[in-house]
Amino acid sequence: MTDIKYCKRCGTMISDVNNTDWYRHISVKYCPDCRRESDRQKTALRVYNLRQRKKQKDKFRDEQLELLKVENELLRKRVLKLREETESLQ
Numbered sequence: 001m002t003d004i005k006y007c008k009r010c011g012t013m014i015s016d017v018n019n020t021d022w023y024r025h026i027s028v029k030y031c032p033d034c035r036r037e038s039d040r041q042k043t044a045l046r047v048y049n050l051r052q053r054k055k056q057k058d059k060f061r062d063e064q065l066e067l068l069k070v071e072n073e074l075l076r077k078r079v080l081k082l083r084e085e086t087e088s089l090q
Contacts, residue, residue: 003017003018003024004014004017004077005028007030007034008029008030008034009030009031009034009035009037009038010031010033012031014028014030014031014061015028033050
């Protein structure tokens with residue numbers, strides 16, 4: 001393990017094993033400015049993916065709704081036809 005860590009984005013020194021806690025040294029990847037930008041990009045990507053999943057679910061729901069409408073219409077016609085047949089038999 002290296003004694004000095006550099007930011008993965010801009011290359012500035014972010015940690016020295018002799019001056020910081022060991023666990024912080026091994027966990028830090030970015031300088032504070034780059035970390036904020038990285039967090040913003042990750043959040044934007046999460047929101048984008050969430051919206052895409054929501055669009056897919058909404059599209060599926062709308063398709064199912066249309067199928068149910070068609071099925072209901074066919075069932076109504078069938079019920080009317082059965083009523084007419086029972087009335088004609090009596």
